[in-house]
Amino acid sequence: MHRPKKGDRIGAAEWLEKKFDISPDIVSGIRVEIRGQERLILEGCRKILKYGENEMLLDLGKTRLCVRGQRLWCTSFVSGALSVGGRISSVSFEEEGT
Amino acid sequence: MNLSYVLLGYATVGIARAHAEEVLNLCMRHGIAYLDGGSEPECLRLCLRTGQARRLCALMQQSDLPYTVIKRGGVPQLARRALSRPGLLAGALCALCLVAASECFVFDIRVVGNETLTDSAVKQMLAEQGFGPGTYIPSVDTDKLENRVMLASDKIAWLSVNIRGNVANVELIEQRLPDSRPVLRPAHVVAERSGEIVAVELYRGNVLVSAGEQVKKGEILIAGVYDSQATGFRFTRASGKVFARTVREFTVKIPYTYEKKEYTGEILEKKSINFFSFSIKVFQSTGNWGAVCDKIDIVDNYSPWAGVELPLYLHTERYLPYTYVTAQRDAKEALALAHRELSDQIAAALSDGELLDKRIRTEIGEDGVTLYATVTCITDIAVVQDFEIDLKNPK
Numbered sequence: 001m002h003r004p005k006k007g008d009r010i011g012a013a014e015w016l017e018k019k020f021d022i023s024p025d026i027v028s029g030i031r032v033e034i035r036g037q038e039r040l041i042l043e044g045c046r047k048i049l050k051y052g053e054n055e056m057l058l059d060l061g062k063t064r065l066c067v068r069g070q071r072l073w074c075t076s077f078v079s080g081a082l083s084v085g086g087r088i089s090s091v092s093f094e095e096e097g098t
Numbered sequence: 099m100n101l102s103y104v105l106l107g108y109a110t111v112g113i114a115r116a117h118a119e120e121v122l123n124l125c126m127r128h129g130i131a132y133l134d135g136g137s138e139p140e141c142l143r144l145c146l147r148t149g150q151a152r153r154l155c156a157l158m159q160q161s162d163l164p165y166t167v168i169k170r171g172g173v174p175q176l177a178r179r180a181l182s183r184p185g186l187l188a189g190a191l192c193a194l195c196l197v198a199a200s201e202c203f204v205f206d207i208r209v210v211g212n213e214t215l216t217d218s219a220v221k222q223m224l225a226e227q228g229f230g231p232g233t234y235i236p237s238v239d240t241d242k243l244e245n246r247v248m249l250a251s252d253k254i255a256w257l258s259v260n261i262r263g264n265v266a267n268v269e270l271i272e273q274r275l276p277d278s279r280p281v282l283r284p285a286h287v288v289a290e291r292s293g294e295i296v297a298v299e300l301y302r303g304n305v306l307v308s309a310g311e312q313v314k315k316g317e318i319l320i321a322g323v324y325d326s327q328a329t330g331f332r333f334t335r336a337s338g339k340v341f342a343r344t345v346r347e348f349t350v351k352i353p354y355t356y357e358k359k360e361y362t363g364e365i366l367e368k369k370s371i372n373f374f375s376f377s378i379k380v381f382q383s384t385g386n387w388g389a390v391c392d393k394i395d396i397v398d399n400y401s402p403w404a405g406v407e408l409p410l411y412l413h414t415e416r417y418l419p420y421t422y423v424t425a426q427r428d429a430k431e432a433l434a435l436a437h438r439e440l441s442d443q444i445a446a447a448l449s450d451g452e453l454l455d456k457r458i459r460t461e462i463g464e465d466g467v468t469l470y471a472t473v474t475c476i477t478d479i480a481v482v483q484d485f486e487i488d489l490k491n492p493k
Contacts, residue, residue: 048126050119051119075134076132078131
């Protein structure tokens with residue numbers, strides 16, 4: 001039986017997700033929703049790492065979400081659900097250490 | 099603004115943007131919900147419910163994070179402010195008590211159905227029976243009130259009082275009989291002046307004249323006595339109208355010199371606030387109160403909404419002092435005035451009659467103008483005249 005190399009190994013959650021075709025947001029608990037250019041809703045945020053008017057860095061556990069734009073403002077942050085208002089220009093995922 | 103924030107109270111907390119992520123992470127960790135309080139580039143403003151604001155402030159103090167409470171608002175805050183002003187609270191309580199108590203008192207009386215009687219006359223009749231604005235509604239027996247008013251006044255045939263809320267609706271029908279006085283004493287109808295009878299309109303009694311007959315002043319026209327062979331004399335109060343062709347003289351004299359009323363130009367006022375039947379004097383202007391004055395009463399009712407009248411009135415008594423000064427008029431002016439005066443006199447005298455002929459003679463003297471008018475007309479010359487009965491010897 002072919003055994004995957006150490007670097008190619010996937011976690012149990014990812015395996016389950018692929019095996020049973022489960023929606024990734026249910027397994028990871030991370031869900032990002034963008035409504036127009038003025039509102040971003042994020043579920044599964046653990047912490048705000050950086051809070052700036054032009055950039056926000058949000059800790060999602062294994063990864064980080066970087067929201068860039070103008071007049072950015074965190075309108076609510078309750079139970080891991082975060083809402084960002086302002087003029088959003090880009091949303092990117094960044095691995096830790098980048 | 100969320101309604102729950104207003105009802106439960108809220109506070110706006112200001113935080114420097116440099117500490118924003120720490121504060122927001124604190125909020126998330128401790129489940130503190132907030133709304134945007136109108137943030138600025140350098141300052142983050144969080145709008146929180148009072149309890150949660152208190153918790154966040156305590157947490158920020160523990161973490162040595164600087165903050166400022168910018169604003170507190172909502173119903174609890176308003177109530178706290180009101181409680182710190184006992185006068186305001188007492189006023190609000192008094193207002194509530196007044197509103198509750200006011201439902202038991204008559205605020206306004208509305209009169210309908212009156213034709214010759216004025217509203218104020220009807221209200222005066224009711225007031226004489228102890229009913230008016232400010233009367234305690236549970237103590238009013240409308241049936242008794244209606245009966246008392248009808249007994250006290252011979253001008254009202256029927257009256258109904260309906261109280262709805264604070265308004266008493268008074269509906270009435272006026273007495274319309276030509277002579278509503280009770281027949282207490284026998285009377286004849288006699289001629290007020292001499293003339294030729296044209297027609298007789300009999301209500302009661304024994305007619306003694308007929309059309310075409312000449313009568314003299316004081317002559318009996320309708321007798322209050324019936325003579326019968328079977329029952330003897332019977333007495334009644336004769337009543338009726340007797341129209342006769344009469345000749346009447348009118349004289350009007352208008353002098354050139356007369357006394358004219360001249361206002362001094364001063365206006366004196368007294369103002370009082372009337373609440374139900376209570377009156378409080380609030381203002382009296384200074385001036386010559388001893389002078390002869392014309393008086394004008396102005397009553398302004400306070401009406402907060404159309405159709406709703408409160409028993410709160412501003413009563414203004416305005417006095418206009420005047421003096422009499424001697425003035426002159428020319429012959430033309432005097433003549434015009436004399437004609438006007440003569441027309442008024444004739445119209446008043448022949449209000450229920452018919453004018454047949456009018457002859458006017460003008461006399462312009464040194465001191466004034468005199469008009470002599472001879473008027474031929476058909477008028478009612480009947481006048482009731484009581485007579486005494488000798489009961490010991492009726493015949």
